[in-house]
Amino acid sequence: MSSLLEVADVSKRFQMGGILGRQEVRAVDQVSFAIAADKPEIFTIIGESGSGKTTLARMILGLERPSSGRILFRGEPVHHENKADRLKFMANVQPVFQNPFEAFNPLKRVDRYLQSTARRYLGARDKAAIEAAMDGALQKVGLSLAEIAGRFPHELSGGQLQRVAIARALIPNPPLLIADEPVSMVDASLRMAIVNLLKALRDDFGVSVIYITHDLATAYYISDRLIIMQKGRVVEMGPARTVLDAPEHPYSQLLKASVLSADDAGAGKLSPANDLLQLSNERLARADASRLEDREDGRRVRV
Amino acid sequence: MGDNILEVEALKAYYQMSYFGVNREVRAVDGITMKVKRREVYGIAGESSSGKTSFIKVLAAAIRPPLRVVSGSATYDFGGPPTDVTVATPAEIDAIRWRHLSYIMQGSMSTLNPVRRIGRIFEDFAARPLGLSGSAFRQRVVEHLGHLKLSPTVLNAYPHELSGGMRQRVTIGLATVCKPDFIIADEPTTALDVVVQKDVLSLIKNLQTEMGASIVFVTHDMSVHANIADRIGIIYAGRLVEEAPTRTLFTAPKHPYSAHLVASLPRIGDTTQRPALEGRPPSLAAPPAGCRFHPRCPLAIDKCKTEVPPLVAVGTDHRSACWRANDVEPLVPGHSRAGVAA
Numbered sequence: 001m002s003s004l005l006e007v008a009d010v011s012k013r014f015q016m017g018g019i020l021g022r023q024e025v026r027a028v029d030q031v032s033f034a035i036a037a038d039k040p041e042i043f044t045i046i047g048e049s050g051s052g053k054t055t056l057a058r059m060i061l062g063l064e065r066p067s068s069g070r071i072l073f074r075g076e077p078v079h080h081e082n083k084a085d086r087l088k089f090m091a092n093v094q095p096v097f098q099n100p101f102e103a104f105n106p107l108k109r110v111d112r113y114l115q116s117t118a119r120r121y122l123g124a125r126d127k128a129a130i131e132a133a134m135d136g137a138l139q140k141v142g143l144s145l146a147e148i149a150g151r152f153p154h155e156l157s158g159g160q161l162q163r164v165a166i167a168r169a170l171i172p173n174p175p176l177l178i179a180d181e182p183v184s185m186v187d188a189s190l191r192m193a194i195v196n197l198l199k200a201l202r203d204d205f206g207v208s209v210i211y212i213t214h215d216l217a218t219a220y221y222i223s224d225r226l227i228i229m230q231k232g233r234v235v236e237m238g239p240a241r242t243v244l245d246a247p248e249h250p251y252s253q254l255l256k257a258s259v260l261s262a263d264d265a266g267a268g269k270l271s272p273a274n275d276l277l278q279l280s281n282e283r284l285a286r287a288d289a290s291r292l293e294d295r296e297d298g299r300r301v302r303v
Numbered sequence: 304m305g306d307n308i309l310e311v312e313a314l315k316a317y318y319q320m321s322y323f324g325v326n327r328e329v330r331a332v333d334g335i336t337m338k339v340k341r342r343e344v345y346g347i348a349g350e351s352s353s354g355k356t357s358f359i360k361v362l363a364a365a366i367r368p369p370l371r372v373v374s375g376s377a378t379y380d381f382g383g384p385p386t387d388v389t390v391a392t393p394a395e396i397d398a399i400r401w402r403h404l405s406y407i408m409q410g411s412m413s414t415l416n417p418v419r420r421i422g423r424i425f426e427d428f429a430a431r432p433l434g435l436s437g438s439a440f441r442q443r444v445v446e447h448l449g450h451l452k453l454s455p456t457v458l459n460a461y462p463h464e465l466s467g468g469m470r471q472r473v474t475i476g477l478a479t480v481c482k483p484d485f486i487i488a489d490e491p492t493t494a495l496d497v498v499v500q501k502d503v504l505s506l507i508k509n510l511q512t513e514m515g516a517s518i519v520f521v522t523h524d525m526s527v528h529a530n531i532a533d534r535i536g537i538i539y540a541g542r543l544v545e546e547a548p549t550r551t552l553f554t555a556p557k558h559p560y561s562a563h564l565v566a567s568l569p570r571i572g573d574t575t576q577r578p579a580l581e582g583r584p585p586s587l588a589a590p591p592a593g594c595r596f597h598p599r600c601p602l603a604i605d606k607c608k609t610e611v612p613p614l615v616a617v618g619t620d621h622r623s624a625c626w627r628a629n630d631v632e633p634l635v636p637g638h639s640r641a642g643v644a645a
Contacts, residue, residue, distance in 0.1 A: 048496040049467070157583040158351065187350040188523045192567045193579035214497055217569040221577065244571055258497045260504075262568050265529035266550035270505035277498070
């Protein structure tokens with residue numbers, strides 16, 4: 001089995017502080033996983049702020065170099081010195097960012113971004129080819145060029161704008177999308193439209209998605225496999241349903257217990273799971289000596 | 304007013320602008336009537352640009368041009384003479400602000416002055432309404448921080464030295480240190496991580512129970528409402544479209560928009576396809592005629608395109624503004640299964 005993306009023992013350390021009192025922060029600590037080339041999937045990275053999930057995504061995009069370990073895309077390192085190689089890589093791995101209102105320049109029409117993406121990655125020169133590429137990508141996200149052409153970001157709703165951002169990422173027909181919290185800035189009523197779209201991209205167009213989130217409910221809904229990160233370390237990974245139905249690591253259990261459920265609406269169940277919080281902090285304190293252990297149901301848990 | 308601490312009557316608040324002789328009017332709040340009882344958490348749900356922020360601006364007596372109250376009233380009863388904030392003088396508003404009427408804001412980083420220590424920020428906010436100074440004031444603040452599980456050392460810290468959850472607890476502390484009777488909370492937990500969010504929510508709920516205050520809790524996240532609100536009002540395009548006790552709203556909604564909001568919530572343990580609502584919220588400058596939800600509504604009939612449905616009682620404590628309220632079915636397939644899961 002050839003892999004589309006291989007992340008092997010990747011760590012990232014940042015230096016913090018001045019000459020006196022210099023500290024080292026381990027943002028990502030020995031993370032490994034692989035995404036297969038022949039089977040598109042939604043791979044979810046779950047973690048709170050400070051868990052290193054965004055740093056990991058930036059390293060996969062080649063925006064940040066790992067301190068140790070390697071990241072291979074189709075067998076080649078993701079970091080390219082040469083600009084042409086870098087462009088070729090970028091056409092294959094495309095990002096979708098958290099806040100669409102920040103990702104688009106408010107003073108420029110949104111179709112300009114689609115045009116420049118088409119021109120750069122597809123090498124399309126004439127207007128008809130560019131427009132065909134734009135329209136094709138917009139159709140995939142349930143929009144059309146006629147709706148979008150000439151519009152400014154403020155004229156679109158958050159959900160529409162995020163779909164345009166995904167359409168932009170789809171223009172070079174990438175096999176892999178990196179979506180960093182794509183729904184956390186979108187209204188709850190429009191959120192499912194984006195989540196369903198990611199699902200459709202996997203099922204209908206064979207695009208693999210690395211979906212980064214802190215929302216366990218949508219992760220359960222769409223992902224095939226997931227990893228749960230705590231302070232840079234993977235604490236639990238495996239098939240999404242297996243892990244989330246019965247999380248084993250205290251930190252995963254804490255995250256699940258903290259999800260607000262609508263099932264007992266009006267019951268006012270708000271008491272925080274302090275015992276789990278304490279347990280997961282205890283585990284964190286002795287995490288240096290821990291390792292990931294395989295389980296029979298296909299998951300790996302840090303013990 | 305008796306049981307009610309706030310009564311809003313047919314409130315209309317528009318943004319009125321005039322550029323080069325062309326008048327433009329945005330009807331952000333268009334005829335809202337509601338009441339908030341004492342000791343109640345009233346949840347307001349609605350998507351962005353539905354007018355919910357304009358509505359709470361009026362409730363918080365922060366009515367600044369171009370926002371103008373066109374008609375209607377919003378009257379508070381804090382024991383003394385009732386105050387209608389739409390006509391109150393600045394002195395009257397000054398008398399109730401912080402002591403009786405308080406506000407928890409969304410972005411804790413932009414609420415707190417980044418170059419002032421937390422202790423100084425507390426002095427700026429609360430020393431005058433509390434009428435305390437020096438060590439008496441400090442003691443009162445430290446005691447209050449104890450309720451919020453914050454140590455007195457945070458008073459010496461700058462906002463950037465605290466984590467997001469701690470900062471949000473500090474803003475909650477600022478809003479509650481004067482023991483107000485009425486608190487407006489605008490998306491206080493939206494920017495927080497899941498674990499911290501639950502912690503902060505339970506803190507707000509405990510403070511509310513302890514102080515006997517009423518809260519108007521605004522967020523677009525229905526799962527937050529499910530766990531903190533006693534009653535929920537759903538706002539769509541400047542109008543209140545449904546109001547019901549929390550349990551009722553989640554199990555038997557009587558407006559297609561609320562039914563959709565409830566149905567679109569994903570649940571752990573359930574992977575059935577969730578419907579997504581197509582279209583976008585209407586522009587408040589040129590809202591559609593009739594029921595404002597009709598272009599996106601699966602149940603719309605011809606009547607909906609021309610006649611505005613009134614907000615009428617459809618059950619005990621339950622009001623809905625829909626011509627077809629009796630045909631609304633709860634959309635959630637998972638709900639029959641919820642009993643099994645629990």
